Amino acid sequence: MTSPGTPDLAHTPGDELVPEPDEVMLEQKETVGLSQAQIVRRRFFRHKGAMISLFVLVSILLLSVTSIGIGPIPGWWQWTPYDRPVPLNPRGEPTLSVPFFGGTGFEIGSHPMGQDQTGRDLFAAIMRGVQNTMVVIIVLGVLSTTLGVVIGAVSGYFGGWWDAVLMRLTDVIIIIPVILITAVAGFALGASGVLTVAVVMGLFFWVGLARLVRAEFLALREREFVDAARVAGASSGRIIFKHILPNTVGVIVVNMTLLLGAGILTEVALSFLGFGIRPPDISLGSLISEYTGALTTRPWLFLWPGVFVIVIVLCIQFIGDGLRDAFDPRQKRIPSRQDLKKGDQSDESAAGTN
Amino acid sequence: MAMYVVRRLIAGFFVVLGASFIVYILVANAGDPLTSTYGITDPVARAQRISSLTASLNLDVNPVFRYFIWLKGVAGCVVGQCDFGLSITTNQPVAADLVGRILITLKLVLAATVLAVLIGIAIGIVTALRQYSGFDYTVTFFTFVFFALPVFFAAVLLKEFVAIQFNDFLVEGGRIPWWFIWTAAIIAGLTAYSLTAGEQPRRLLFGGGAGIIIGGILYYMSVTQWLLDPGLGPIMIAILGLAIALGITELTAGLKNRKVLNTALTTAAAGLVLWYPLQYLFYEGMTIWLLFALAALAIAMGIGIGYLWGGDDRGLSARAGALTAFCMAAVIFLDRSMQAWNAYSNSPSIRGRPIKTIGDAQRGLEGDFWINTVDVFTHLLLPTMALILISLASYTRYTRASMLEVLNQDYIRTARAKGLTERTVVMRHAFRNALIPLATIVAFDIGGLLGGAVITETVFQWDAMGRLFQTGLLNSDPNPVMAFFLIVAIIAVVFNIIADLLYAALDPRIRVGQ
Secondary structure, eight states: OOOSHHHSSOOOOTTTTOOOOOOHHHHHHHTOOOOOHHHHHHHHOHHHHHHHHHHHHHHHHHHHHHHOOOOOOOOOSSOTOOOOOOOSSSGGGGOBBEEEEEEBOOBOOOOOTOTTTOBHHHHHHHHHHHHHHHHHHHHHHHHHHHHHHHHHHHHHHHOHHHHHHHHHHHHHHHHHHHHHHHHHHHHTTTTOOOHHHHHHHHHOHHHHHHHHHHHHHHHHHHSSHHHHHHHTTTTHHHIIIIIIIGGGGGHHHHHHHHHHHHHHHHHHHHHHHSOOOOOOTOOOHHHHHHHHHHGTOOOHHHHHHHHHHHHHHHHHHHHHHHHHHHHHHTTOOOOOOHHHHHHHHHHHHHHHHH | OHHHHHHHHHHHHHHHHHHHHHHHHHHHHOGGGGGHHHHHOHHHHHHHHHHHHHHTTTTTTHHHHHHHHHHHHHGGGTTTTOOOOOEEEEEEEETTHHHHHHHHHHHHHHHHHHHHHHHHHHHHHHHHHHTSHHHHHHHHHHHHHHSSOOHHHHHHHHIIIIIIHHHHHTTTOOOOHHHHHHHHHHHHHHHHHHHHOHHHHHHHHHHHHHHHHHHHHHHHHTTTGGSSOOOOOOHHHHHHHHHHEEEEEEEEOOOOOHHHHHHHHHHHHHHHHHHHHHHHHHHHOOOOOHHHHHHHHHHHHHHHHHHOTTTOOOOHHHHHHHHHHHHHHHHHHHHHHHHHHHHHHHHHHTTOOOOSSSSSSSSTOOOOHHHHHHHHHHHHHHHHHHHHHHEEEHHHHHHHHHHHHHHHHHHHHOOOTTTOHHHHHIIIHHHHHHHHHHHHOOOHHHHHHHHHHHHHHHHHHHOOOHHHHHHHHHTHHHHHHHHHHHHHHHHHHHHHHHHHHHHHOOOOTOOEEE
């Protein structure tokens, strides 16, 4: 079989139709004339789960920021997490009512997720918890990704002493369970605000990523394009950041989403155990911990914070899944029945015009 | 090989040393151990308490040097005199009940890990074989949800909906409601339908059959109030034995292999025959060691039967015999435990509410070996379920990914092309190679799971390693925290080495120590 790039002089083009599997045709049709980034972006946008998750995550973020405001800027919601209004319903039951879920008509009311025994509005408290979770996502993502990439890259590219020292450091950190080291370090640094907790977590979460990046660099630095860049006079920094790093973006991005999911759960668990964000500030974990005993008497207090944790982590998981599919070069889209039918029709019509 | 292990052990030793130094300095700065003395109003008593604490914890020494004092005590373990220091919350040496705590935590973690690995591998393989099916998508979605569950959230829900409501249900007479029977039957039918390959009538037959069988079993359990006084009896053991023998033969060699089939059936029949005399042995006096011995004996018997039937391919028959024998032994063990259920459930300290939400053993429970076995099960049930739910996700995903990777390789196509059955291709060619990456992941995970057990133990109020860590850190009590850390770190390092050796043992392309 001739390769598609070589011109075939024996036959004139269109002389005979070489039947090709439909899958290959579809795959080639989709990627023709696109750059790698465009292909990845396209694949990601086509991943339904990832797109829905991205939308939900951004909506939750906007809701949490606008509803109770940030710092001195007030939001549009009537309560703050620190208000103690008089319970509206007996026992502070939620005012949210949705048809078919036990409600008569759609109504949000002034305490959609209910109040606890002191009258605190649960919606406002959860929004504060979500804001803190988002801070953890951002700080942890930036800090641990930077550390992991830089340490992994230096270790993998330079090798020798750099590699030995940095990898022994990762060995030391990796055997300490994350929850233990962050709890102890957070306690030692007097971390009670979300920023310190997130920074402490970021300082210990990079090890897995660093190992992966190192492995990628070890393989890539032996490749011809790196030799070519070096012969052309590129500096080490330029080779690392301009030549090798773009080739490892897939691994980094996918690992980052996994790390963020684990990071959120760790923060929630730390706050649950009493080692993370401490009162008066609010974390979703401390809310769950506070209301654990209320499951039978006031179930909404316990269930709502948990639902938000699950939804946020789930969204990040699905985004990560979409990114992995998008970056995987072996990923093939399974053509649906309609696609195959369409392909057949276009073949027939093409054959008809000939 | 030996050189490699020694080198890794030495490196691991220094890694633990370095990590313990970092943690010690952090713990030393994590709080003032003298906080507990602030509550003492009498100045003389307070001064005494401060001086005694300072003396016992060496607080007058710089933390860096204090670390070496602590290290000297720990190094005593080499000569059999462990000194992990004093815990100021209990005023007892930490080493005193350390072994008991480790055993309790290991019981929790090992049970959950083994089950999660087995279930995860099974689900992962099936989803890989039925890639992009409705079953695959459903399972993928649920594993993602389980992964996103915080363990303490899942634990509280399990306590409420599995333990308390199940106990209520037992107290009310153990009659299964109709909606539950219908839901379970429909889910079973749909699962079987989506798993069956082939033409529509065959799939409908299997789906409908599974639904009817599950619904029938649940109806029978409801009518006879089976859950109040469960048991299998010889007839059920015979049916289960037949199913086990056929299933294991189908999975390991295929039903067409008469020798293996005969081995499995003979072993199952032997188990059934031995069931009756074993009851006397179980009654006479049963210990955990006797149980292990019997299990080993059963496996040896299965191998022997396989060897006798074997013919040309003795190894294959022996393996099937051993697996069948082990499963039969498990069924007989289950049957005997079930017989103790009613007595356990009605004993004065349980009072008809057998599923436990807290603790690792019932205080003041009196009874023989079987009553205590049931007690262990009822306490392990909820924490194990919680841990399985959260770790199932990663095992399922990894197995599925690695199975798909293997199934797409050329040698699998070769195996199919030369006309091997699908069972041989999947079980013998693909499955074994797909397990290699998983073995390392499981070994790595054990260390992490031990750390994660802190949360599980807190929610279920187990007094084991996790409690040691949490109360220690909250009360600025450094020695228990360090003891917990040291144990977890050593186990993590050892399992990391095991992971590497396992990789080399399973994959002949990997050579260690070169």
